[in-house]
Amino acid sequence: MSNIFSSGKLTLSRGGSDQYLLNGVKMLDADNQPIKEAEFESRVSNEVARFINNNYSQIVFLAGAGASITGQQDSQSIRGRSMRELTGIIADALDADEKAFSISQMARYSKYKFIDPTSEDFQLENFISAVQSAQPYIAIDKQSKYNKSVSVILETIIRNTSYDYDDRLLKHAQIINILSSRITPPNKLTIATTNYDTLFEEAAARIAYTVMDGFTADIDPHFDPDVFEWNLVKDIPNLATAELEYKKQVINLIKLHGSLTWQFDDEHILRRLPRNLVNSPVMIFPSANKYMQSYTEPYFELFSKFQELINRPNTLLIANGFSFGDTHIAEMVYHAVTHNSGLSLLVSDYSLEGHDARGWKLLEGLKDSGYSIVFLQAVLNKLPRYLEAESNEY
Structure with missing residues (x-):
């Protein structure tokens, strides 16, 4: 049996021989026959829609290594490395x-x-x-x-962590469009990622989004965390008031573990494009001491911003391809869920089984205790079908 969706109240699963289960019981249609896959997928989509269609003030999308793995078309694939x-x-x-x-x-x-x-x-x-x-x-x-x-x-x-964005294979752009459309300015969609690659930056560029990534907008961009607070606005002519119009196509991008495009100079952290110009990128490499590295520049500012955002009221946090094995991030999310009653969390991954990380287990326990948490089996490329679904009563 494989769990596909799980909340504190119900679990939707696939069993053997094309059986579909609700809380462990075979699901039947109006004729008392086992339901088909299309009906099951519709039920899953409905449950996800009911969870996310709540007019959240802001949305934070947390992308782990699994978010860079998805994609397959014409026998081609893009996949990261375990x-x-x-x-x-x-x-x-x-x-x-x-x-x-x-x-x-x-x-x-x-x-x-x-x-x-x-x-x-x-x-x-x-x-x-x-x-x-x-x-x-x-x-x-x-x-x-x-x-x-x-x-x-x-x-x-x-x-082996550097990938090029291919919109025939990857759905990052759709994720940005769908989630941004759910937010009212001056709030912005925030993408937070532990990945070093530039997939989200490249996807945003393909659909004419401006990315606020903590770097200045001058000819030699350097790190300045105040940039996350910026918006793009214009005056509305012929109005007596000083009303402003916000540009909708703007997102925040918080690269929690650094980037292939960042490098140190004598005074600043700079962003260099294309990424092959950077010989020694500013990155937290996978190691047991990466928790301590998160207290150094620029990571302290990036983690602080992420923590501040997920502790704001009426916030939806969507995690994809993230196992919650990174203790420093898992603790921030756990604290936010237990202390911010206005936070809802959707955890999505290629599988909901086999996760041994303490952070994942703690969130499962909170879900079972009634906190606003749901789990969904979905790689990033499958998420758009759920995020666009409309809610229906069952």
């Missing part, structure tokens, strides 16, 4: 470079306790944290090769 896949790719990259140590050697020199990268106990984030922490203490005769190996690891991560 931590397990990244581990294998890094191991191959180190083996292919004669000036680098192998991944097992790096584990040994950094005193990471799991030497075999194919082991289930080998955790990439913990390994990278150990590698970086040990870097200042490596023996002099091994320092050059060790540092080269660290560079190979980080460059491999950058290379």
Whole structure:
């Protein structure tokens, strides 16, 4: 049995042999026959619509790694990399470079306790944290090769988290359009993402949206968190009042873990385009110490803005492709759900089963306790069909 939608009151599931279940009981039509897939999908869409069609003042869309994985058409696909896949790719990259140590050697020199990268106990984030922490203490005769190996690891991560937006394969633009249409200015849709890629920026550009990403609008954009408070407005002529008209096609974009297009200079964090101009991007790499990195610039300002937004009244937070394994983000969301009675949360992912992260489990518990939380099995590309659905009574 596979759960497709779950709230505090009901669960819609797919069973074997094309069975569809409501709270574990087979769903039947008016003729007392098992319902078909179209009827089941209609019921799921209706439940989602009833949850999100509440005239929220603002919407925040939280995109995790899974939001960059979806998309398939004409045998083409765009997919990100799981931590397990990244581990294998890094191991191959180190083996292919004669000036680098192998991944097992790096584990040994950094005193990471799991030497075999194919082991289930080998955790990439913990390994990278150990590698970086040990870097200042490596023996002099091994320092050059060790540092080269660290560079190979980080460059491999950058290379395998960089994707180009293809509107034939991905639905990011539809998500932006649908959710923005639900918000009344001066409020703006906010996209918050842990991904380094530029898919949302590119999608917004395709549909003529202006992106407020915390960088100034001058010829050499530098980081300034006040930019998130800006709006684009124009005077309305022939009116005695000083009324303004807000441009509708504006979104906030909060890149919580940095971006492939950001780099440090002597005084500022700059945004550089195209992204291949950036040699050392400003990014929180996957590691066990990324929680501490979130307290440094620019991440502290970005996390503070995200936290402030999800604690505003009458807010809908939609999470997609995010496992809530990032402790710092999971804690912010948990706190907001339990302290902000005006926050509703829709959690969507490719599967609702198999999530072991403590943050995910806590949210499931809150859902069962009656908090305004629902879970939906949906990759990003499937979300538009649910977000556009109209609510009907059952």
